[in-house]
Amino acid sequence: MRTPRVPPPRPALLLLLLLLGGAHGLFPEEPPPLSVAPRDYLSHYPVFVGSGPGRLTPTEGAEDLNIQRVLRVNRTLFIGDRDNLYRVELEPPTSTELWYQRKLTWRSNPSDINVCRMKGKQEGECRNFVKVLLLRDEATLFVCGSNAFNPLCANYSIDTLQPLGDNISGMARCPYDPKHANVALFSGMLFTATVTDFLAIDAVIYRSLGDRPTLRTVKHDSKWFKEPYFVHAVEWGSHIYFFFREIAMEFNYLEKVVVSRVARVCKNDVGGSPRVLEKQWTSFLKARLNCSVPGDSHFYFNVMQAVTGVVSLGGRPIVLAIFSTPSNSIPGSAVCAFDMTQVAAVFEGRFREQKSPESIWTPVPEDQVPRPRPGCCAAPGMQYNASSAFPDEILNFVKTHPLMDEAVPSLGHAPWIVRTLTRHQLTRVAVDVGAGPWGNQTVVFLGSEAGTILKFLVWPNASALGTSGPSVFLEEFETYRPDRCGRPGGSETGQRLLSLELDVASGGLLAAFPHCVVRVPVARCQQYSGCMK
Template identity: 25%
Template sequence: MWTRRLEMTTHESMHKMKLIQSLSLFFLTHFHVSSEDTPTVGSRNIPRLVLSKDVIRGTFVYQIYQKHTVLFHHEDSGEIYVGGTDFVFKLDLDRYQITQNISLEATREEPCQRDPCENVITVIQKFGDILFVCGTNGHRPHCWTVASSSANVTGHQDGTGISPFTYTQNSLSLTVEGDLYAAASLDTDGSSLQFRRKSGRRANMWMYDSWVSEPTFVSASWVKRKDDPAKEKIYIFFREKNSDHNPEADPWISRVARVCKTDEGGSKRFFQNTWTSFLKARLVCGFPDESLYFNRLQDVYVQHAENWRDTRVYALFTSSWNATAVCVYSMETIEGIFNNSTFKGYDKAVPEPRPGTCVRNSRMLPLATVSVVRDHPEMSDWVHSVHSTSPFYVSNNNYTKIIVDRVQAADQNMYNVLLLATDSGKIHKILESGSEPFIISQTEISSNSTIQSMKLDSKKKKLVLSFAEKIYVVDLLSCNEYNKSCADCVLARDPYCSWTTSGCAPTVPEGIQNVIDGKISVCSALTSDHNQVNRTRRNAASPEDEASLTQLTVPKGVPFYLSCPIDSYHAVYTWRHGDQSSPCLQMQSNCLLLLPDKRRQTVGEYECVSEERDYVNVVKRYHVTEQGDQRHSGNRGKASAVAAQTLWITFGLSLCLFSN
């Protein structure tokens, strides 16, 4: 009944529809038709695939929306702790269950001076079997200790300098061998923000006031040296106000700083309980030859290595022109700047020991050495990325968080995969292969908010994402999205997945894979799968290789669209009809071909062909006839349904045009 009514309406108002169709044709011809979330086909600087929600393995919904959440993951366990407003709970990533729920409502001896009187958790750290939790506590920061095996709160202390007064204020924390390092404001207005060693076995330490200017601390990391623990350092990544007030200068400068783990401050007469080893240097990310830089550090992931020199720093930057970039730094290069650069503004002989050197007893350092640290902590030389002349990756996406996983592929080599979160809740999976990024996929997470916190369990290959309303657990080993064929699996260049006798599955040593360049010639190893061998031969597909032929009868005198699905946004799609070729007109995840109302020599066979690297594939095949051709009269019902669908597509495109 619905189809018949539509056919009647179509006949009665055909002259109106022709106007709409003409406008739609103009729209398709002159404008790219795709949604904001859909990549444009034929480019390499976009995600190859848009993955479905099948990669989501667990979902945990909060009882109320959370203003702020923090995630803590211990590398040696499958435990992950989530902190929100008045609570901390533990997730089991194997069973996707909450196994521990800790209530931490604001505990005040006097009424809150501000409303609401809530305890937003901002810090979760671990000391052995003890969980250390801090929160805003109604604008009077407080910390609690909780036994990991129970939900019992066993102790509490003042949290000023560890937790901010409100969740919107900048803060960070780090535990190192029983010592707590933290950056949080000492005042309710967010001022007096500096990086300190707050508690633990070693002495509490402070920064000198003039070392930083209105800083925003991004990350802190302890880099171990198994061969020389006495020289281990804590690295701090932050951005601060630029002292250059030139209108053309960016207001922010990104920095890396370091302090020695063994630093106990200076003597009682000079620099007592103040860092004697603090040095800072500028992080450069951009195009030095054009003096074009990304100066606003947003997030950092430190990828540790057995040899500290091989440790890498992946830093995410934004710019004043609304672009983002990823730059990669070598810890050996960073240390080289701190050990060899001159001190900015200092032109005298460098005293011994060199300022910033880790020593057994910092309280015995000579005044000359500590004075250089106090007055000239900045290095003259800048820290350049390993790709020096340009960032590793530049994008117009507004990325907010970065994590890097190290994955062993079927060839037994290790590959780095960048997991970047956008401000609209998407996750981009990017392969680092040499100096070129390869954007494997985009995972769209359904949410009404941005990602507040993100953690990776590398052993389980699961990514945990916390939003205001819920938590998602994403399975990085979900390979079903590439399961159409060996070629599809190999072209993905996803080191997590390889082609096996069971299809595209989590990588095993005997799996078929080509992470380096994605060439599908490796599929010829599947001697039992002759279809895959034949598909590597350009323009030589056998009948059984081709897509099944769809018989289609279309109404006379009505424009019509043929459609085929986009299997890869890196491929180039072409419509072939006899000796003629037409480009793809993209509408979201489909390629369209318009058959005009005046069709001369347009009946016959049409093929939608994709070309990607060394793979040519016929995605869709149609045999088109017009109504009145009795040889295909049995397909009229199907043709009417497709015609109705086409008219609705046309109508939708027209609405898009008019709405703009």
């Protein structure tokens, strides 16, 4: 069945939908949580503030942490900070404090700092902020830092944090500015989505560090990217999928409209011919993600905030994503689920094109699409055994038609969770698909900007996963510890939730803020005498 075309959002109708409670009463109810955890529970939760063993606070005169990235590898947590990388053991799970066992200090050299200052940057920006933190293999960490707006990458021993080999350039692998969003993953080679220049004009999806050619997206082409904000990347099948939001070129007759996208590239792409797409992706395609409340006029949540990895629900590969409304709209957040097989199906559908700069975007007639299908993965045994052998007609079509016509529908064609009455915008999501006494329940944790966690039990239809039953708002609890995580009279930015990760082994959530990481249990059963039964 073909997914209905997603029209652009209409603000007046959206406002009316909210005021009226949605078309025909379809807009979801928002009951309060079944329980709210008392704030004094927070004082019992382990926290990391940059301390070593036996010391509850950092040494006198030490700076506050400025955490950028966290990576959990089994029972070890790696924390990428400003000028430092920490190795923290998560055992025993009952410990009352989190300390680092190893610390790597990686500062920018004076010449890089001087050049950074000469280019007009502030002293606090001309530091080395760890923006890429990946497991390269079972013994090696791959780390990139902004390095005073001259990004660098290096390999380190996972056990000792000792350097392995020389530094390499971080260009197209790591942003120059620590405030810029970027994503990265290893799958045989390094796949990154970031900006390649000091002014952050050239956004790129880039592949490097392996046995295949280095590839990138087409430069300065608004059909490929228009001011993207990269959110997440996952590996699934023969592709890498990138989730991001950007300005929608197909709605160019409106004000700037932000939409959420998923793009994909073939892992085995080797680039185009010397004439077309040389050293560039031949398989890059992108599609819109539709997270909306159905009705006579859909209510859209357009701004993607976070995406989970691929999890198995009812035997289907699912990602959950949290979306919000634009900042100048009525505040609201929603969680939508997407089946990766449906995502892949959209990339086998119709392409969309704009015949002239003044015309609207329309589907490409099927008889005008060359064969083999543009964007497919070349492989030995096929008509073309490598992407570099594709005819120029196919390569030119891919270059000028990266956008798919259909949007990817959310499972059930509606959000699983909607919140429009929340005090803070919801920006982080974690999911436990093996919750409950028998490991057969699905619990979703949503984190607000300020560290408040909303815990939901959801009932996807296990037979088809086509619809979601009602979700139950189980609990609301805090994770931010003002006594440990912020300066006196701390700022809003210091309380911003950077990441939220489920740590099943300890029955906890790892909540990272700029100045600390807090481990919070997923349940506070001591509140309820019969809970454990």
